[in-house]
Amino acid sequence: MWTGLLFWVAVTDMQSETQAEKKARAVKIVRLLRTHYPDAKCSLDFETPHQLLVATILSAQCTDERVNKVTPELFRKYPSVQAFAEANTKELEQAIFTTGFYVNKAKAIKNSARELVDRFGGEIPRTLEELVTLPGVGRKTASVVLGAGFGLAEGVVVDTHVARISRLLGLTAEKDPVKIERDLIAVLPRKDWIGYSHMLIVHGRTVCVARRPRCGECFLGKHCPSAKSA
Numbered sequence: 001m002w003t004g005l006l007f008w009v010a011v012t013d014m015q016s017e018t019q020a021e022k023k024a025r026a027v028k029i030v031r032l033l034r035t036h037y038p039d040a041k042c043s044l045d046f047e048t049p050h051q052l053l054v055a056t057i058l059s060a061q062c063t064d065e066r067v068n069k070v071t072p073e074l075f076r077k078y079p080s081v082q083a084f085a086e087a088n089t090k091e092l093e094q095a096i097f098t099t100g101f102y103v104n105k106a107k108a109i110k111n112s113a114r115e116l117v118d119r120f121g122g123e124i125p126r127t128l129e130e131l132v133t134l135p136g137v138g139r140k141t142a143s144v145v146l147g148a149g150f151g152l153a154e155g156v157v158v159d160t161h162v163a164r165i166s167r168l169l170g171l172t173a174e175k176d177p178v179k180i181e182r183d184l185i186a187v188l189p190r191k192d193w194i195g196y197s198h199m200l201i202v203h204g205r206t207v208c209v210a211r212r213p214r215c216g217e218c219f220l221g222k223h224c225p226s227a228k229s230a
Helices: 003-013 018-038 049-060 064-077 080-087 089-095 102-120 139-150 158-167 177-187 188-204 224-227
Strands: none
Touching: 018 177, 018 188, 049 080, 049 102, 049 139, 064 089, 064 188, 080 102, 089 102, 139 177, 139 188, 158 177, 158 188, 177 188
16 A cells, blocks of 8 residues: 555656656666665676576576575586586476476476577577577566676666566556566666666665665655655
């Protein structure tokens, strides 16, 4: 109910804000986020772009903390794209069992590895258009891999924290991740697309916590229409 009230206030304020004003406010928000979270980065542990792809697939409906507990042994057992492509499905399912939805995830990991070997010489393609053709890889996963794996800003990653806080900040009124991303791309400078998501995730875990946002302590307060009711 609290979050709903804050969102209603944010939407009301948004209606009187021009796009130029929203862009200017978004720049100030990002600047403050960078000041407070200068070291924010992808919270998944990986050493190669393919390991990041696998970890991101595993992170669906699962915490990054849990994924990071599973992947060290997983990557030792399957040290290459080829190894994942040739993996015994049942053994792979067992290895990722604790991340949930292990049947579908194992299928996506194995089949995407096969596609990488067959179509891309075992290398991760560096375009969103090519990445989303891989089994189990949607726009969000592709953007994570391109952003954190290659430093390529092809989109804004919208997870639950990014979606929720972006609405509270009045940068979007949408609920659908694709539409939220569209709105964020329209107001954020491209150079901030990658960092915005990482920083907002940290902010959502530490300050703007779901159901109990610490608005009185939030450094974004003067730029957040939702904070006015706190």
